[in-house]
Amino acid sequence: MDDVSGLLRPADQSALIDALTARGYTVLAPVRQGDALTVAPVTALDQVARGWTADQTAGTYRLRRRDDARRFATTPAALPWKRVLHPPEAHLWTARDTGNGFEMISKPEPPPKQALLGLLPCDLAAIARQDKVFDNGTFADPVYTGRRENALLIAATCAQAGDTCFCAAMETGPDVRSPCDIALTELDDDAGWLVEARSGKGAEILSGLPLAPVPDTAFTQRDAIAEATAAAQIRTLPADTPGLLHRHLDHPHWQAVADRCLSCGNCTNQCPTCFCSNTEDVTSLDGTIAERRRVWDSCFSLDFTYATGRPLRQSTESRYRQWITHKLSTWHDQFGESGCIGCGRCITWCPVGIDITEEAAALAALEDAAEAAHA
């Protein structure tokens, strides 16, 4: 019964949040916090941002009022949803010294039950990428998979492209393409939400809601909204980007980027597919208790490649090259697809506006110029 669909009129939309809450979910949704739209727990519909969006360019994000009442035409949220399933800090275990060995004393906390309301298609695709990272069939990460199994994903057709978006080029949106539980479209003129079940869990929730019949034009409208959003996107990647990066592990252009790059790691921390972490061990003052925890790390930090007495990637150029090459090239070798889903967060949230699409294009242009000179 995955094929439940219907229209949720504005007056009935609270019922969705109530239904999720009644099933024990913490509902997370886009919320306005200060100068940005972030993601936070909500208990009522009026806490979800309404009629807001953001203008995003390389290195800038500006909140703006919309001229409609859409809640999910936010452009990618300032806070990536990643933290919900892959938390920035996670406790792994605690052990106690017994005098002749040690014993584990931590009781793993049950993973939270979270409903992600208003995921954009790019962010949904990012979850599908991380699913492969955190469970490759042989090894599964319990922190991620526990949260993931308990999560309910409600994604919205994207009605607003930002200047930094390129999901159409990465084929991850702006329509809801990746697996989720419910797909939602905010119809024009505040006519209501077209909701479509995409899983059994989603169908079960929808069938309890006061749904009106789907208007005749709703599906056409849904597709038109996505098409308009795709048409508004201005960024893309050069042809054969994976090959391009493979061919230029050594290139003077990396130094030009390094002159600008702050090695602050914001691009990796904001990227919804970046997954790297570090483990830290801490001990109590009396040395009888040890705790291991996991924290987000970044290929821009020196210690990331610390081995045999020194970091291997010391120059910023080698660290930037690592980041862009993994995202756009070697991820294909590992997972058979790109590590980038085109959300543009690394571009917007780089304090000095370094643009992954522009750097790939610059490299392609330099390659073309070198070939032309050679011919």
Add this chain to the structure above:
Amino acid sequence: MATSTRKRPKLAVWKFSSCDGCQLQLLDLEDHLLDIADAVDIAYFLEATRATARGPYDLSLVEGSITNRHDAERIQKVRRQSKVLVSIGACANSGGIQALKNFADHKDFIRAVYARPDYIDTLATSTGIADHVPVDFELRGCPVDRHQLLEVVSAFLAGRKPNIPRTAVCTECKRRGIACVTVASGTPCLGPVTQAGCGALCPGCGRGCYGCFGPKETPNMANLMAEFASLGRSETGIRDGLRLFNANAAPFREESLRHDD
């Protein structure tokens, strides 16, 4: 291994030119203070107790900068008596706010402040401890963060490396889920060149970072300052923004000199 069976290492806390704020962070560790007193023998800590025990000391925490000849000699003695020496706070690591005199004629300051300048015997500069003796570990901050301080002491006792990242404040800012103040509001922020440790305190209040924890690993001063200029900060503003608690830390000092006319 229970505490009582192990010989307690001797801890000393030294003060040079400073405001005592970092030592207060140690006293502020309320919940852990008794555990510390259990784990180490507090042999010398004038801020806390007048009783002192003679060296050598297993761990010396050194607060404050070197601003006069007497202290320049005293730090040599402290080093000789200390197996491990950790400099704590901006003063001990780079000379502190008092290192502003390094950028001017210190005699002018003395004349401006003291009724009897001839009573004052001081060096022309304020410098960090590492400019005088080898330092085993730098704990940053103005003041230091008490959890980091506890971590350094615990790590020392366990014989392990402290978990004190040298990465940017931005890493903590993103872990906390704060929207970048530079990107979202156009506010200049020293976070990308400043070492983490404060928990992104200022960005969490919508302010730019002031650089209290000093330069991070591989700071790109020039390009961040170019960004500050494009956000509208004047040359003098850029210079003065770098001349705060870590004015004399090499990357901050050199960059501030580039914006000095």
